[in-house]
Amino acid sequence: MGAAEETEGTRKPRLAVRIPRPCLSSSTSEEDGEPLSPAARLFRQPQLNCHIIAFFGFAKVVGEEIKAGLEATLLRHPRFSSVQVTGKAGLRWVRTKVNLDDHVVYPDLGGGGGGDSTEGDRLVEDYAASLCRSPLDPSRPLWDLHILAVRTSEAACVAIFRIHHSLGDGISLMSLFLACTRRTSDPLSLPSIPEARRRPAVAAAGTGLRVLLLWLWTIIVYAWNTLVDMFIFVASTAILKDTKTAIKGTHGVENRPKRFVHRTLCLDDLKAIKNDMGCVIFSYSFLYLNSNSLLSVCKLTVRGNAPQTINDVLVGVMSAALSRYLSRTSGSILPKNLRIRSTLLVNIRPTTGIQELAEMMKEGSGAKWGNQLGYILLPFPVMKCDNPLEYVRKGTAVAERKKKSLEAMFTYASALLIVKTLGIKAAALLCYKIVSNTSFSFSNLVGPTEEVGFCGSPLVYIAPTVYGHPQALTVHFQSYMNKMKVVVAVDELVIPDPHKLLDDIADSLRLIKDAAAAGS
Secondary structure, rough: OOHHOOOOOOOOOOOOOOOOOOOEEOOOOOOOOOEEOHHHOOOOOOHHHHHEEEEEEOOOOOOHHHHHHHHHHHHHHHHHHHEEEOOOEEEEEEOOOOHHHHHHOOOOOOOOHHHOHHHHHHHHHHHHHOOOOOOOOOOOOOEEEEEEEEOOOEEEEEEEEEEHHHHHOOHHHHHHHOOOOOEEOOOOOOOOOOOOOOOOOOOOOOOOHHHHHHHHHHHHHHHHHHHHHHHHHHHHHOOOOOOOOOOOOOHHHHHHHEEEEEEEEEEHHHHHHHHOOOEEEEEEEEEEEEOOOOOOEEEEEOOOOOOOOHHHHHHHHHHHHHHHHHHOOOOOOOOOOOOOOOEEEEOOOOOOHHHHHHHHHHOOOOOOOOOOOEEEEOOOOOOOOOHHHHHHHHHHHHHHHOOOOOOHHHHHHHHHHHHHHHHHHHHHHHHHHHHHHOEEEEEEOOOOOEEEEEEOEEEEEEEEEEOOOOOOOEEEEEOOOEEEEEEEOOOOOOOOOHHHHHHHHHHHHHHHHHHHHHHH
């Protein structure tokens, strides 16, 4: 039974909401706190009231000891121990005393599925969907943690962490949580996260004028791509809309509850695709006049449309999965020239490292924090392809093109300018138009490479997602150890069969992997 069909007899227990006055310290007034950033204020607007929700599977049942762990780590971060207070200068963060009994919830699930892991999965899905109807108490810090003592197909216990998006962006919040964990192999060591690989520079033979020409050409490419993306971005606020398909949200989708489902994929399969497809390289040459007024040849070596990162492979896998899903929902006849784009939120500020966050919670030092977000509109090729590798090649071409643009910086600067000149409501309307005129949200987060634990219990999986934005489909990928968790959040009135979409993603990965292995 879907969340939209819930009856009184099956309705899950609701979180009781009490609204006391926030307990401010005697030395703190409502005007003394830090003002909310423009992005945080955007997420407080009704049409963009977004929440991050993360599922954590534990290898054993966790109990009251988790409160002591939170007290020693997360509560030392100012955002998790502050309320948003409206004063003469607007919304501000004001520190308050946190009662963990108001934030850590142990719901009664009526037997927890009786030990049946399949029923346990369904109970967790239903409970998470019910949270969309239970708003966070604005008189307390905007987060809560629900401990579900129910065995699922992957875990002995599941924790659902819900955080209002105004507290931070997904990458920063995930980094903060990981800073609270420790390696199970070495309980005193923080998790290790793979560093972002620097993009290889395009190689040019020789120096001097050749390098100057290459440098000028790079500037021209970035400038042109940014100009085109600026035009598309502005057009997307009004007239440029995605094609109406079986995944496109309808009016009011941001206010409807979502169904959250996830599937575990093999990270090694994605790495194998990237490696098997290789690094296609080609060269081209052009003539120029050297310092002696003689014609010389400059040879440039450029990488082709082979995936350079795991994210490039994921774009191709998702394109293939959407093609399968939309072909099935349209009677096996996939329309041509579909415009399907995803919105990607990009944090302009460099992410605070895990080590720095851990020191901040330990010593109370001030690390940089907050939402500084720009948008990228990423087209997804949806089409019929006889060769599954074509999805990865075309997806890689789109991703590489977006990497040579300053679109995120432009959208971030535009939002700031609109907030300062026209106000927060105008900026919220602009963001709402952009998101609602595109088809879905897509992201990929990098997690620890080894097993980690919290409060002595090993984590089996990490599955973050988001709800409250005007789209019917959100797809998040989260790596952890040798696994890649894909999390899908859907409006069941638009996408009633999210598990079939997960099947399409898994089947597309398998087909692309087999094709890459056969062609290597």
